[in-house]
Amino acid sequence: MKNLWAYLLVLCFIVLPLLMAEFYGCSVSGREFSPDDFSVRRFSYRRSPLSGAIRSKRNNEILDYYCDSIAADGHIKIVNSTPQKWDLCAEDMQFGNKLSAEFDARFLTHFLNHNANQWNTAYPELAALLWPEVATMAREGLYLYLPEILLVAIPDEYNDGDDRSIEEFKSQIQTKFADAYRLAAKVAKANGDAKASQWLKAAKKYDSGDFGNETAEVTAEAVPPQATGQSAD
Numbered sequence: 001m002k003n004l005w006a007y008l009l010v011l012c013f014i015v016l017p018l019l020m021a022e023f024y025g026c027s028v029s030g031r032e033f034s035p036d037d038f039s040v041r042r043f044s045y046r047r048s049p050l051s052g053a054i055r056s057k058r059n060n061e062i063l064d065y066y067c068d069s070i071a072a073d074g075h076i077k078i079v080n081s082t083p084q085k086w087d088l089c090a091e092d093m094q095f096g097n098k099l100s101a102e103f104d105a106r107f108l109t110h111f112l113n114h115n116a117n118q119w120n121t122a123y124p125e126l127a128a129l130l131w132p133e134v135a136t137m138a139r140e141g142l143y144l145y146l147p148e149i150l151l152v153a154i155p156d157e158y159n160d161g162d163d164r165s166i167e168e169f170k171s172q173i174q175t176k177f178a179d180a181y182r183l184a185a186k187v188a189k190a191n192g193d194a195k196a197s198q199w200l201k202a203a204k205k206y207d208s209g210d211f212g213n214e215t216a217e218v219t220a221e222a223v224p225p226q227a228t229g230q231s232a233d
Helices: 002-024 068-072 106-122 124-139 143-153 166-190 196-207
Strands: 026-034 039-047 059-062 087-093
Touching: 026 106, 068 106, 087 106, 106 124, 106 143, 124 143, 124 166, 143 166, 166 196
Parallel strands: none
Antiparallel strands: 026 039, 026 087, 039 059
């Protein structure tokens, strides 16, 4: 009898919940960033915690983000009016298997969320220099190298006034971009990545002073998707 009760308890509290989770799935949700047009979306779906099988249709919702002016003011070239590339910012699974809570794109979205919109408004000429270069790195997936650049570009206390001239700003930032690409090339070479030579070439471009010579423009058909009124926090 004791064995029977033990089997029933295991069945009710372990086996049945696992079977339900397997066939119904656990809720997975998170946020993704698109370097195509700097938009952010929230997603959700159900996935089995055991087999990993998808158990529901994926729902996507474009979010109202704090950096809309980057695209709206033409600081970046939008490569797809309907974004094709999406990079994870955060993802979590309800119950059971916890996925990694944060991903590389967060190294950019943190700054976009923090004070980028206000800085863009206060210093549009500097913004026009910065964001096309940031977009290029993001589109290559080099998010890890952006924080050091952005910490110099957008100081935490910029509200007190940023008295840097355009030439001073260019000099500071092009040095940071050159260092970032050099480090990316070193890492890529160590990993046997064929892009090592590409990153080294980019570093040399910045070293030579080739920075801020192209104006980013938003094409007529490249219209960012309408926001839903939700915050990306």
